[in-house]
Amino acid sequence: MKAIESIPDSKLLLFKSCMVGQEYPGIETATSYVFDRLGVDYCVNDEQSCCTGIGHYTDVFEGLTTAAIAARNFAVAKKCGYPNITCLCSTCYAVNKDACELLNNNTEVREKVNSIFREKGLDDLVYEKGDMNPRTNIYHAVEVLLSKVSRIPDEKKFDFSGVKTASHHACHYYKVKYLDVVGNPENPQLIDTVAEACGASPVRWYEDRSLTCGMGFSQIHLNKNTSLQVTKAKLDSLQREGVELMLHMCPNCQIQYDRYQPVIEKEFGVEYDMVHMNIAQFVALSMGADPYKVCGFQTHSVPLEGFLEKMGII
């Protein structure tokens, strides 16, 4: 189990996520907005590439390519002096952790990756064993928010009291590296605790809390019906609980719930009352961030205007 005290608040490389960048860029700006106000020392580095996650988990990339790309990103992080990789996406988090472990423990892979770097004249990318520690160099942005949760009330401009929220903790955060989760991996509470600090009333338990979002990487394309049934199961449960806001920590899950909620409503003839956002967007909102110029809600599929009006934000 990860100790909350061990989470650093300085030298964080805010690891850009492709799905954030292309679907919900507001997650990145909202996270920066919140980090700035919580006194977090971080940087964003354009040299950092995609983690390969989408390709890795659609079986397109082999493990060696993923390891080599990760090694390059580790070199980027170290070179810029911000070695604590902090991910916006749970798949980036899992891929980086897995690759880091592999590069540390598997000499053959490490040497192969390094020989590729040398062969291409990229000697400054060479990864030495232990250059990064998977447990103490790779984090998820929600962990940083949680470690600063006591400061959120000081920065709070809006109180969300009475807002019934539910969290969807991303599978690739707590089911892949389950030994390295804040709290019990069978019942992660990160998002709920942060949401509560913003005044929300989280529904801590609901049926199918641990169910995956249903995206399943290739599944939404290959087995769409099953994929949407999985998504629907959770939405149904939240509807029963009367949840109005579902909070996320991974852009992939957010795509599945936000983008596909209207699809499910249409295809299964159901209606849902809940809206979606990333927990960083929610914290930013509570700190007074502009819903469009900071949180980027205009890229969401389920319109947030109703919620924002009800809250008196717009």
Place this chain on the structure above:
Amino acid sequence: MIDGTTDRLNKAAVFICHCSGNISEHVDIDAVKKTLKAEGISVFDYEYLCSSQGQSLIKNKIMEGNLDRVVIGSCTPSKHGTLFKKCIQETGLNRAGLEIANLREQCAWVHPERTGATEKALSLLRAKLKRLENIEPLDEIKVDIAQQALVIGGGIAGITTALNLADNGISTFLVEKDSSIGGQMAKIGKIFSPDKLAEECAMCSLSPLMNEVAAHPKITLLTWTEVESLSGSAGNFTIRLKKKPRYVKDSCTACGRCSRVCPTLVEDEFNCGYMDKKAISLRFSQSVPKIYCIDPDYCLQLNGEACGKCADACKTGAIDFSQKEEIVELNVGAVVVATGFEEYDASQKPQYGYGIFENVLTQMELARVLGINGPTKGELLRISDFSKASAVPTPAACTSGRESSSAPSSDSSSDSSSDSSSDPSSALSPGAETPKRIVMIQCVGSRDEKEGGNRYCSRYCCMAALKHASLVKKKYPEMEITICYIDIRAFGFYENYYRAVQETGVNFVRGRPAEVVEKPDKSLVVRVEDTLSQKMRELPADLVVLSAAMTPSPGTRKIASVLNLSQDESGFIKERHSKLKPVDSSLDGIFVCGTAQSPKDVTDTIAQAGLAAIRARAFITDSPKMLDNEIAVINQVLCTRCGECLKCPFEALSLNESGRVVLDPLICTGCGYCTELCKDGAIQIAGFTKPQLKAEIEGVLEEGDVLGFVNSGISSLTCDNIGNSVLTYPSNVKLIKVPTCLVVDRDLVLHAFKHGASSVLFVEDPPDSPRAEIIYPLTTRHVEKLKEELGDSGNRIYFKKTYVPNTKGLAGTFIRLAREGEVIR
């Protein structure tokens, strides 16, 4: 009595046993006799020296010749060493005057070639004679053992141990941290019988035993008391106990008036918090001792509010708010730890909803709900349906099988409850419905490698689930019960009970459930794959019962650290040997039984508790204890008090008040590590002093021999087993038994090389016992150091770890080294 320096070998004699041809067929005994006699030594031989005639021969010759040292050439000393020792001691000889040469397992049986065997026999006898040239008498070390025992923990294990000890005449103290003895068994209500295929009243078995404990003249019962510390050593432990104040004197008659007037309600831990009790209460109605106890955290009077209602109500004036905590010190010879288990905290597996959903409970909690003296008086209700029952505890009734009948209780205050079980909607919880479906989940926290889980099987849960399923089914035949299991472990005769429960119509689903889901009406659904039909199932349930693992109780963890006992990775107290010493803890004189040692059921606990009592009794009654005298001896003249030897890994050495190094003979294992640490030669191991070992080396070695120093434990047994296994090795392999190779220093190795050893081999015990776990790494380091220090000669030093079955491997090493020795020559 013996002046070793002047008499030398004038009064020595050698006795050789033929072992009915076992020795004489391979060793030319006449030739040996002739050679030794020519050197002026008396030699006698006999067909069977171990027979009474053989022993008479030895005794007579000692008396006649006024002998003071004897070498016996016979089988291995581990076979008849004690016998021969007793034999010569009967003539008044000190046992230091006896040496045994192993002419059978390490000579006749392993060297088929007669000349070689005869020569080796001669060298073995000579070595022992040489050793006897400079003997120092070995003092008898005697320790008086305190003639009382302490049993920690008043559950079924502790009760059984205490009764067995007391019945065997040992004064026994039984310490219990709660206000009553009875432990977990008092909570479980029913026990099952695999032969009668029925459930019987647990209290009816337990209660008489509890009363027997209270009444036994040899047992001192200390309840509401905790162990603070332990000092001293085996045979003479000093235990400090903290006796908490009950605020009720022994004159209490348990009439219950105090409890009825007490205004304060407290959560009743005995009933798993399902009901409340008063701040002054009995733990349960059959408590022993039957004395009320005040909970100091909640009592108004003790928290500065004027109340005192109980004192006013008490007719015998037993309430005493001025009682203070007392410290009690006991001196005991042996301790038995019976501190038991606690049920695994199932909230660590949130997927099963324990602590989140009201209607998820554990088997132990179900036992309380089903208990006739429990919160619903035995009526099965959904937890979400029953409000906390009234405070005044009602006496338990005894039920057997299907029939329930109330047992008259002599001093009970009210007896109104026993008829309620037939009425499904009792006044207790109006509107409550009996659940219709129960799902039980096995292996919660057991057989689980994940964090927070336990890898072991908890042993009792399969049967507990079957028992509860059967009980419920008998009382509510319409109840739908499903047990989700991975394997049903109904060992031995328990299979009969399993079969009987199957016939009652209980459903079994083979699969480990993924999760429990709560529906808005607080009913539950268990998601599981039926792995036999390969179907996903969603089992609806009104109650989900988790068969939670058995884990060491907080008391077990605390006692293990207070007494400094070895624990296994889960925190259970580790026995010394799982097969041969199942109740000996890592410390001499401290024994363990019941669920403090490992998960087990009542039956196994009682069996093990009996053994613990016997072992503790044997330890205590063996007083004064004659200790193995092959332990460290300190020469105070040579000792510079540098303190190096205090690094003893067993902490057997310490400085006394006057600054002298002293040895605890009960702790010393004679490993010899201190002899290596002491730069002044002030510590030696009795019987294995440097001069003695030097003499033996000189006596045994011929040019080109392989010399093996063999650990006297498992390694020696393995060497003997080479003989037993009809394996052979060259006769120029000579073995010297040592406590461990730590007593063999650089000088001795050089001495061996000087006297012709082609190589020196150390044979050591594997780190398989608590003692060897400490010693083994020391020996490997010791040998590494020797090799380094001796440069080129160091290459002729070898080390081998050996296990008893590994006779072939060890013989192979002997052969290889002997062959290499020849090449060098």
Place this chain on the structure above:
Amino acid sequence: MKPYVNKFDTPECKTLAETAKKSIRTPESMGLDRCIQCGACTASCPAARFTDYSPRQIVKKVIENDRSVLESEMIWSCFYCYSCNLRCPRNNSPATIVQVLRQMAINEGIGVEKLAYFLEIGEFLAENGASKVPGAGVKNMEKDLGERWIGIKRNLEPIRSELGLSSRDVRDTHGEVQAILESTGYFEREKWIKARIQENKIHGFLKPAGTKNEKKRGGFGFESDREYTGQQALTV
């Protein structure tokens, strides 16, 4: 065409279990051999809940070294959600074993069509340093997500600028990602896969209808190899 060699994901071993354990995709201390077929994986699996998919049965086939599992449709149903990984009481990891099985299948040219949606990810990554859902997938999403999403995507550049971000999410990797993908053999493999997809298509045309599906069942003998209908699993 010869099978593709992918020695890190699918090291050549005598048994499927050995390959699975030695693959760099699986955790180092995986309890595959310790599996007790308790079904906790299947009971926790989202795919198993709505279809006949069963991670427990896949693991059984791997332990039994039944290579027909590679031809089973079943292995293409995993969500990679790692619920089985989290729940297995023996520290086994069906989700990562399935990844290895899919890689082994790909090496044999089996199921490569499933990759068709995603194949341009590598090229896009090499060029831009970021990934995106490739053309085939985008078309799918456009169909499902409709006008609102298409509008959002069309407006993404001004929205990003409004948020103070660069108008496109393009990373500055100095051609290093391109160089890495060249050296790890990614592009060759992509080409190989494309060729296999083509080949399978031609094969499919030549074969009489029906035989292909039958072969794909791989002699599993359990229901899971049925065409996925996505029906609700049986509840009691």
